[in-house]
Amino acid sequence: MDFEVPAEHRMIRDSVREFCEAEIAPVAQELEDEHRFPAEIFDALADLDVMGVPVAEAYGGLGGDQLMYALVTEELGRVSGGIGLSYAAHVSLGAKPIEAFGTEAQKERWLEPLASGEHLGAWALTEPGSGSDASSMETTAERDGDAYVLDGTKQFITNASVAGSILVKAVTDPDAGYDGISTFIVDPREDDGFEVTTVWEKMGLNCSPTCEIRFDDCRLPADRLLGEEGEGWTQTKETLNGGRISIAALSVGLAQGAFEHARDYALEREQFGQPISKFDAIRDKLVDMHRKTERARLLTHRAAATYDRGADVTRESALAKLDASEAAREVAEDAVQVLGGYGYTTDFAPQRFYRDAKLMEIGEGTSEIQHLIIGRELGL
DSSP, rough: OOOGHHHHHHHHHHHHHIIIIIIGGHHHHHHHHTTTTHHHHHHHHHHHTTTTTTTTTGGTTTOOOOHHHHHHHHHHHHHHHHHHHHIIIIIIIIHHHHHHHHHHIIIIIIIIHHHHSSSSEEOOBBBBBBOOOOOOOEEEEEEETTTEEEEEEEEETTTTTTEEEEEEEEOOTTTGGGGGGGEEOOTTTTOOTEEEEEEOOOOOOOSEEEEEEEEEEEEEEEEEESSSSTTTTHHHHHHHHHHHHHHHHHHHHHHHHHHHHHHHHHHHHHHTTTTGSSSSHHHHHHHHHHHHHHHHHHHHHHHHHHHHHTTTOHHHHHHHHHHHHHHHHHHHHHHHHHHHGGGGSSSSHHHHHHHHHHHTTTTOOHHHHHHHHHHHHHTT
16 A cells, blocks of 8 residues: 555654654553553653644644555554554544634644644544444533533543543524534543543453543533534534544554554465465455455545545545454454464453454444444435
């Protein structure tokens, strides 16, 4: 793909790859075993100036595009799905909506610290009783003079326990359906009435905190409203178009990492007097793993390029997310198989990629929802 990637993008990608190999890969399994969020890694990424890749330079970002951001996310996923997930949630969900929908004052107060990496961002949509059906949202924000009062619970929120700001979806007009949803900026460090009630133990991605959060009479100044009342769902759809590309990129990284571990093992492991890569069954499996990864990468890069042109990216982002997430799971599973018994141990990385990849088919819209979106786009 290098013939389609601009030189500046390759330079950023290569610097992130070098950092990942030196600083993340050696500790990736340790972080998972300890279930520890690596704040020091994100401080180092801030020093690399990549915490706000697609955010304008005027607000402390790198001024890159969606393709550059996808390349960075892919490189992180290639060594650590958990770090890649927290990074993607920070950029595409925590920061970009403020740039897209915020006032200048909000961008100065909230976006600049995110883009510089001073603190992490998060985004709270899902609830215990509403996953794919956001219209059943129960979190409310009632206007009270010059403030809004938030009440409710959000579920499976990435970065909530380590974030400096959280974008929260809440109902401001219970009778308006999707048109009654609005977005608010919450400061989890200072706002009273906010609580992290659970940090989930998960199948994978355990260095990325996934939380349940609760709002109990959480009073916010009126200037914490992002955009206008009732614009929350329109903002959500636009945000998820970019978010699906980031999950696709993360999935490509997971697939690439799993493939490389399997390939390297197959070249070194000998059975019956030759490397197992020489046996048709293993060679063909590796070729299929490579094919799936490259196909997912092409779809992801096409979606990112479409996004950067300002064209409608709904179909392309859903297609990339659907294909790449399934490719990540399938390639990681095959990587475990190539390593045999060793692949099932935590001494080798494929088991981590396998566990991490499964969430890619669930988060930011399940595979079933991607089929629904693509079907609608095809007029079906």
